[in-house]
Amino acid sequence: MVDLTQIMDNEVFMAFASYATIILSKMMLMSATTAFYRMTRKVFANPEDCVTFGKGENAKKYLRTDDRVERVRRAHLNDLENIVPFLGIGLLYSLSGPDLSTAILHFRLFVGARIYHTISYLTPLPQPNRGLSFFIGYGVTLSMAYRLLKNKLYL
Amino acid sequence: MVDLTQIMDNEVFMAFASYATIILSKMMLMSATTAFYRMTRKVFANPEDCVTFGKGENAKKYLRTDDRVERVRRAHLNDLENIVPFLGIGLLYSLSGPDLSTAILHFRLFVGARIYHTISYLTPLPQPNRGLSFFIGYGVTLSMAYRLLKNKLYL
Amino acid sequence: MVDLTQIMDNEVFMAFASYATIILSKMMLMSATTAFYRMTRKVFANPEDCVTFGKGENAKKYLRTDDRVERVRRAHLNDLENIVPFLGIGLLYSLSGPDLSTAILHFRLFVGARIYHTISYLTPLPQPNRGLSFFIGYGVTLSMAYRLLKNKLYL
Numbered sequence: 486m487v488d489l490t491q492i493m494d495n496e497v498f499m500a501f502a503s504y505a506t507i508i509l510s511k512m513m514l515m516s517a518t519t520a521f522y523r524m525t526r527k528v529f530a531n532p533e534d535c536v537t538f539g540k541g542e543n544a545k546k547y548l549r550t551d552d553r554v555e556r557v558r559r560a561h562l563n564d565l566e567n568i569v570p571f572l573g574i575g576l577l578y579s580l581s582g583p584d585l586s587t588a589i590l591h592f593r594l595f596v597g598a599r600i601y602h603t604i605s606y607l608t609p610l611p612q613p614n615r616g617l618s619f620f621i622g623y624g625v626t627l628s629m630a631y632r633l634l635k636n637k638l639y640l
Numbered sequence: 641m642v643d644l645t646q647i648m649d650n651e652v653f654m655a656f657a658s659y660a661t662i663i664l665s666k667m668m669l670m671s672a673t674t675a676f677y678r679m680t681r682k683v684f685a686n687p688e689d690c691v692t693f694g695k696g697e698n699a700k701k702y703l704r705t706d707d708r709v710e711r712v713r714r715a716h717l718n719d720l721e722n723i724v725p726f727l728g729i730g731l732l733y734s735l736s737g738p739d740l741s742t743a744i745l746h747f748r749l750f751v752g753a754r755i756y757h758t759i760s761y762l763t764p765l766p767q768p769n770r771g772l773s774f775f776i777g778y779g780v781t782l783s784m785a786y787r788l789l790k791n792k793l794y795l
Numbered sequence: 796m797v798d799l800t801q802i803m804d805n806e807v808f809m810a811f812a813s814y815a816t817i818i819l820s821k822m823m824l825m826s827a828t829t830a831f832y833r834m835t836r837k838v839f840a841n842p843e844d845c846v847t848f849g850k851g852e853n854a855k856k857y858l859r860t861d862d863r864v865e866r867v868r869r870a871h872l873n874d875l876e877n878i879v880p881f882l883g884i885g886l887l888y889s890l891s892g893p894d895l896s897t898a899i900l901h902f903r904l905f906v907g908a909r910i911y912h913t914i915s916y917l918t919p920l921p922q923p924n925r926g927l928s929f930f931i932g933y934g935v936t937l938s939m940a941y942r943l944l945k946n947k948l949y950l
Binding site: 685687691731 | 866869872875876877879880882883884886887890891916919920921922925929933936937940943944947948949950
């Protein structure tokens, strides 16, 4: 049996694993945040979720949308749309033998930008806070994609 | 050329590959389910999708939303939000050299909980069926993230 | 330290890395397309995004939905729903030692079909253009899942 743990001895890969796990855990917090606002504001999407608050017509009034809940859901979807490319491209980039300090700079910028994006979205902070943090994360992922395709294109 | 097939000789990695493939195939079924309900209930989101049912104003009446279709779409999005972290964290966790039986317990719990989540959502079963299955999957992913960061943190 | 760059010497893996990076970059273009339509059509989801167009009640009129923007967002979500399984299953399939030409055929068909899907969705082209391109991508992913589970099932 191969000792796969030696892959984790690679410093770039270990750094990628740490930053990817942190940003995915942050993304998972968005589910908990949505659930928190749904409970405290009594705003539900499914009839079976609000039976504890009343029966029949009385329960139906909780089937509604709420600005706060929709804001968290948009932030969550934006996370998905940006973290999925980071995971895919970042994993392949990590395996392509990049310079350690360049790689860590990419990972740190992305994770920092996405955490700031969430803060900007949920507070909400005035623009261009959210816009800038979005574009930093976007640019980091494109920079990794460019380096990967420049060195390792095989079609 | 490296014989990459030896990675697949690692039992934890093979188990992860099997469970990940199964749960991703299940997630893909949600697309087919949405398409099925859209066709049988004649509920469409795009004008070009309902031209076979009528022309002009007559076709526009099929551009609507439907409780059943929206329910499947919410289940699908919830899958995406939870399966993406499982894939990313689970892959890195599998490479970090965990105990085989612990790893398989994590994978089985996650896949079982997500399948039960879909059944609870689409039937729908009364709460807390869906809520509990969500939290089991959520907890399994966080448990893998915790073990990964505890052993291999590199920032 | 392990020389991980040797993984990239594997031709199937290099091909997967190239096609995955291309299709993820294409998916990222959807964010830019949404932002482009939101700016040019002045259609926003958040109050803080439209303050440059007016204050108070005057700004609120830009908080609306628009057919064109919603179409891009549906195409983006459909990308996420289909590219995530391709990434997960495709990565594991690439590591399972498939025949090079078979693997490249799978990757090319998927990437071609998803690019055509986006063109069909955004133009929009009449059906079944979009439907067919969806099913080709869907079938390619299921074909990789089938080969993976047939050879390497470990539960």
